[in-house]
Amino acid sequence: MTYQKLTSPDIESALEQLNSNAASHWVIEDSKLTKTFEFRNFQQAFGFMTMCALYAEKKDHHPEWSNVYNKVSVQLITHYVAGLSDKDFDLAKQMDVFANGA
Numbered sequence: 503m504t505y506q507k508l509t510s511p512d513i514e515s516a517l518e519q520l521n522s523n524a525a526s527h528w529v530i531e532d533s534k535l536t537k538t539f540e541f542r543n544f545q546q547a548f549g550f551m552t553m554c555a556l557y558a559e560k561k562d563h564h565p566e567w568s569n570v571y572n573k574v575s576v577q578l579i580t581h582y583v584a585g586l587s588d589k590d591f592d593l594a595k596q597m598d599v600f601a602n603g604a
């Protein structure tokens with residue numbers, strides 16, 4: 503996994519692939535890969551965040567996010583390249599896996 507900045511066409515195809523998975527609605531906002539996850543309650547939301555946090559630390563790639571009760575708003579960007587990289591799409595995909603299992 504590299505810190506290579508993705509070009510616009512790269513991002514388009516990576517986004518299409520990511521959103522082809524069930525119930526996934528990632529969008530690009532302010533050049534960041536974003537999604538708001540909604541859970542049954544705070545416990546489910548925080549469980550999701552815990553799993554993501556451990557994964558993010560292992561991968562050394564961290565989300566910008568905020569939580570209000572059952573909602574977790576996520577913004578992914580690779581600061582190192584001031585844009586998106588494969589690392590953002592890898593983390594997004596894994597977040598979808600954790601959310602569906604929550």
Ligand SMILES: C[C@H](O)[C@H](O)[C@H]1CNC2=NC(N)=NC(=O)C2=N1
Nearest residue numbers: 562563564565579580581582583
């Ligand atoms: C030193 C360390 O590898 C870097 O600061 C990592 C840590 N986590 C990171 N997370 C994100 N989202 N972008 C980065 O550029 C980044 N850089």
